[in-house]
Amino acid sequence: MKTFTYEKATSAEAAVADTAATTRFIAGGTNLLDLMKLQVETPEKLVDISRLPLAEIEDMDDGGLRIGALVPNSDLAADSxxxxxxxVLSRALLAGASGQLRNKATTGGNLLQRTRCYYFYDTSTPCNKRERGTGCSAIGGFNRILAVLGTSDQCIxxxxxxxxxxxxxxxxxxxTLKHDGDKRRLSIHDFYRLxxxxxxxxxxxxPGELIxxxxxxxxxxxxxxLYSKVRDRASYAFALVSVAGVVAVEDGKIASAALAFGGLGPMPWRDAAVEAALVGKVPSDDGFAAAADALLKGxxxxxxxxxxxxLARRTLIACLRDLTGE
Amino acid sequence: MTEQMMDAPYRPHGLTNGEQGVLGQPLPRIEGAAKVTGQATYAYEGTPAGIAYAGIVGAPRGSGTIERIDASAAEALPGVIAVIHGDPRMPAGEANSRAMPSFASDTVFHYGQPVAIVVAENQAVAREAAALVVVEMTPGQDRFDPRAEPIDTAPKIGFLPPIAKGDLDAALAEAAVVFDQTYTTPIHFPAAMEPHASTAWWEDDKLIVRSSNQVIGAARGTIAQALGIDKDKVRVLAPYVGGGFGGKTGVGPEVILAAIAAEKIGRPVKVALPRRQTAYLVHHRSDTVQHIKIGCDENGIISAFAHLSVAAQHDDGEFLEPVPFGTLPLYRGAVRHFKTDLVRVDLPATGAVRAPGEAVGTFAVECAMDELAEQLGLDPIELRKRNEPDTDPLSGKPFSTRRMIDCYDDGATRFGWNPQPPASVREGEWLIGTGMAAALRGNFTVNAEAIVRLEADGRAIVETDMTDIGTGTYTILAQTVAEMLGLPIADVEVRIGDTDLPPSAGSGGSFGAGSACSAAVLACEDILTELARRINASPDELRLKDGCVRVAGRETALADLVRGEPIVARAKSGPGAESKRTSQASHGAQFCEVAVNAVTGEVRVRRMIGVYDVGRVLNRKTAANQLIGGMVWGIAYALSEDGIVDTRTGHFVNPDFGEYHVAVNADVPQIEVHFIEEVDTSANPAGAKGVGELGISGAGAAVANAIYNATGVRVRDFPVTLDKLLAGLPPV
Structure with a gap:
């Protein structure tokens, strides 16, 4: 681990003051500290945001929920x-990591987890994500847990x-709160980049922007x-394929469908074509197969x-049966 | 010192006459409270004054020679004390250090091989500086894919010579039924929770090392050889060891490196391997390719059995996975062929990991027996019973004790063995199946010494250089002495984990408990003889309980008999003619029920039962713990353990617990362990056979056989991951 300086943020405004590329926020540290020990991440300065007042879960007027970025995964999963x-959110949270990690891991930090690609962790191998332009070791290497959608020739x-x-x-x-003090509201659909x-x-x-x-x-x-996660052991393994589904059936037809996927792409994956193949249709195995075709087309x-x-095809079809069945 | 080798069956008086009733009891570990309250100090804990920390620099290429090492950037880092390289005593390729590396020390046998050591004022700086050392190499052969390398069919390494009894081809040609299949198993890491760690310091010309090690007596000699000093100048301390699993049987390079560094800077040095580095500096179990050929008649009576394998090792390694070790005496068959061929690779050393031989050998053999049973239309237990040998099928020797049939029968009853046709039982989304397998692990008694002192206050102390690697050594030694001398368990103090104590066999090969406790038994017998002399009785007449001796209705407190000076006895036990006359092994039967998700192929083990014949059970809790642990490893190697090599570079792809998947709690169901207990008087004075490695034997095969029964998909390439099942599952 490289030596670094450490500073406790006294307010969110103070936390975003430093925009240096070598500065990182730290809250639960469940991912960052591991990466620092391996020198995958080598920040020169850590700004500790864990004591900021961002650990509340509040009801919003429109029936929604506002979740502070520092709410631990355990608390969020257990919130009534x-x-x-x-x-679907509670189940997804409980499908991740272990009890100890969920107690420390935060909502904001979870969104910003780095990949678990084997080669990203091995600092003696090329990795474009770790160091742009060095190459991708996973292409042509071992890639069991890596992506089949949204990849590029630079990273999978x-x-x-x-x-x-x-x-x-x-x-x-x-x-988010930006360096200049402006707040931003970003749809999760626009948050991640391919x-x-x-x-x-x-x-x-x-730089400096804080969730x-x-x-x-x-x-x-x-x-x-529903949240369905397929993995290589019963707990404490990352998804090979996961499906988050929110589906409503009215009058025998699918009225709405929101389907997102883990383990398949470089970001939490969602594809409007999958939902378009379902909405307005009577639930059927043919329709589910068409949705899977849409998902896995490329x-x-x-x-x-x-x-x-x-595996994704089988899992999606089984999930759709559960989401629409009697 | 009394020396008693096993030249004849042992006729114990002490243990038989023991009235304390403590031996065999499921007592909790006597050091357990110290462990869970943090009082037990492991190798990396405890900080001698002036401590410095070491980081190990690994070779940047998987093969070749070192041309130049530039340590200037590391040396310039604040907090760095020294960067040491080029010392001829530094270990080379072999994970377990030895005196004379067989190659020049600039030869690199595998990626990550230690080439320099950095000493610094704290751990973080030591590791950061290690990453700054620049090592330039010329490339070597880069043989990173064992399956692509030529096979040496007459290897000069390994301890198990090839066996070829009878004409295999002729026997198979004559057999009514022939079975012929190939199975493969992957690389296994030992995966001890406590990484290899050592703290070393010199007191004048004497080296003291606190190390995480399974066999400290042997380690002492190895360290002395490697450093070129006298054995008397080395003391190894390992009072607590956080798991070994074979990886700590030898002396890891970090021990020698810490000693060299401590000498160089004149300060104590400690080093712990970061998890990823353990994959390179600790040996692993080789991947294997195993060919099973069986010839039998229509009734399943085996006439020919062959277990022919290939395993890997690098150019500096001398170990070769003894794949068919557990197969040798398992089933009938006059024609018997067993051998393991070698491929040389440029990968980290292979070595003894969790039941070397049996763990992976039984996977192939016990899956093969399952397949053969189906081919013959026989229940797999029936096939095994029909092939249960009366005497050792290889040597013709009588078995000392062999309760395999009882293990099958008792296990079948407890499990409710009633196998259904493959892929015929479904509960909702889950396909249900059952499977079983035999377990066998050769039993060995090795030389061990112990001192027992009966103190003036009537309490006893037992001393031996055994280790407790989480297995219960402290507790069973206390129980043995308590039973022999008639003492409450709290009145026995156990001193182990220090090479200043009498030499033992250490923890490895499942022989530690039987061997060390036997030495303690013999020492206690000498004490009984002395006690008997003092009260003019014969030792057989003594009845001892709760610190008192009773002879013919007369009761005397032990403390009164000791009269000030402690009674001290030192004894040695070991193998002898009886060990050679008989064929000895521990036996068992494994039963398993799995559920396989019909959509995804995910496997969940629902229940496991193991029934075991291990001779005398010294502590029913710690013995069961070890067997359960073995069964859990069986689940893991059946389902998920898979050390992956990137064949382009010789790096491990998954050298950490994030992606090298051992079983976690959620993978492990309720596991039952039962014993068929028969004291084995041919084995050793304690009457105990090996336990530690038996539980893993056959366990993975039972899981794989249950998966086949659930799905109808036979996977012969371990681990049985869901991708290998997917194509054979019902369509969604």
Whole structure:
């Protein structure tokens, strides 16, 4: 680990003062500290935001929920409003990490987890995400847990979060405080960036910009919610494929569908074509197959992750049956 | 010192006459409170004054020679004390250090091989500086894919010579039924929770090392050789060890590096391997390719059995995975062929990990028996029973004790063994299946010494250089002495983990408990003889309980008999003619029920039962703990453990607990362990056979057989991950 300076932020405004590329916020530290020990991340300065007053969960007037960026994953998963109205989120949170990690990990930090790509962690191998322009070791290497959608010839990393997948299905808004004091409200759909030629840039956040809250709109009435995670062991493993589903059936037809996917892409994945294949239709295996076709149309395996394509198809179809069945 | 080798079956008086009733009891670990309250200090804990911290620099390429090492950037980092390289005593490729590296020290055998050590004022600086050392190499052969390298069919390494009894081809040609399949297993890391760690300091010309090590007596000799000093000038301390799993049987390079660094800077030095570095500096279990050929008649009676394998090692390594070790005496068959071929690779050393041989060998053999049973239309237990040998099928020797049939029967009853046709039981989204396998682990008694002191206050102290790697050594030694001398368990103090104590076999090969407790038994017998002499009785007449000796209705407190001076006895136990006359092994039967998700192929083990024949059970709790632990490893190697090499670079892809998947709590169901207890008087004075490695034997095969029964998909390439099942699952 490289030596660094450490500073406790006294306010959110003070926290965003430093825009240096070598400064990092730290809250739970469940990902950052591991990366620092391996020197994947080598910040010169840590700004500790863990004591800022951003750990509340509040009801909003429109029936939604405002979640402070410092709310621990455990607290969010156990919140009665989350369990009642956003079951998919509670289930996604509990599908991630371990009890100890969830106690420390925060809402904002979870959104900003770095990839678990094997080569990102091995600092002696090329990795465009770690160091732009060095190459991608995962292409042509071992890539069991890596992406089949949204990849580029520079990077095939996956985003590891479960929580963010549920939030993408719930149309979350990410509220930030920028260096200049302005607040921004970013749809989660616009928050993450595809790797393209710059896989090291993962979100639209600007230097110094701090996530302060995540807002969830009121959930659709009568919708069934589900989070299904397929992984290599029963707990404490990242998703090979996960599905967050919020689907409402009215009068025998699918009235609304929000489906987001983990383990498949460089960001929590959502594809309007999948939902378009379903909405307005009578639930049927043919319709579910069409939705899976839409999802996996451009899917590309890289060898050891080829199985994710049939696995995603099977998992999505089974989830849609659960979401629309009697 | 009394020396008693196992030249004849042991006729114990002390343990048989023991009235304390403490031996075998499921007592909690006597050091447990110290561990859970942080009082137990491990190798990296405890900080001698003036401590410095070391970071180890690994070779940047997987093969070749070192041309130049530039340490200037590391040396310039504030807090760095020294960067040491080029010392001829530094360990080379072999994970377990030895005196004379067989190659020049600039030869690199694998990526990450230690080439320099950085000493600094704190751990973070030591590791940061280690990353700044620039090592220039010329490339070597880069043989990183074991499956792509030529096979040496007559390797000069390994301790298990090839066996070829009878004409295999002829026997198979004559057999009514022939089975022939190939199985593969991946690399396994030992994966001890406590990483390799050492604290070393010199007191004048004497080296003292606190180290996380399974066998400190041997370690002492190895360290002395490697450093070129006298054995008497080395003391190794390992009072607590956070798991070994084979990885700590030898002397890791970090021990030698810490000693060299401590000498160089004149201060104590400590070093702990970061998790990812353990994959390179600690040996792993080789991947294997295993070919099973069986010839039998229509009734399943085996006439020929062959277990032919390939395992990997690098050019400096001398270990070769003894794949068929557990197969040798397992089933009938006059024609028997066993051998393991070698591929040389430029990868970290392979070595003894969790039941070397059996753990992976039983996967192939016990899956093969399952497949053969189906081919013959026989229940897999019936096939095994029909092939249960009366004497060792290889040597013809009588078994000392062999309760395999009882293990099958008791296990089948407890489990409710009633196998259904493959892929025929479904509960909602889950396919349900059951499977079983035999377990066998050869039993060994090795030399061990112990001193037992009966103190003036009537309490006893037992001393031996055994280690407790989480297995219960402290507790079973206390129980043995308490039973022998008739003392409450609290009145026995156990001193282990220090090479100043009498030499033992250490913890490895499942022989530690039986061997060390036998030495303690013999020492206690000498004390009983002395006590008997003092009260004019014969030792057989003594009845001892709660600190009192009773002879013919007369009761005397032990403290009164000791009369001031402690009674001290030192004894040695070891193998002898009886060990050679008999064939000895621990046995067991594993039963497993799994549920396989019909959509995703995810496997959940629902329940496991193991029934074991391990001779005398010294402590039913710690023995069961070890067996349960073995079964959990079995779940992990059946389902998820898979050390992946990037064949382009020789790096491990997943050298950490994030992506090297051992079983977590949620993977482990209720596990039951039962014993068929028969004291083995041919084994050793304690009557105990090996426990530690038996639980893993066959465990993975039972899981794999249950997966086949659930799905109808036979996976012969471990681990059985969901991607290998997907194509054979019902359509969604």
């Amino acid at each position: 409003r989350v369990i009642e109205r956003y079951e 990393a996956t985003h590891p979060s479960d929580m963010a997948v549920a939030m993408r299905a719930l149309d979350a808004t990410i509220v 790797p393209g030629d710059t896989p090291d840039i993962e979100t639209v956040l600007e 302060t809250h995540v807002e969830l709109p009121a959930p659709p009435q009568g919708a069934r919610q 899917a590309q395996g890289f060898g050891s992750n080829d199985f994710k394509i049939p």
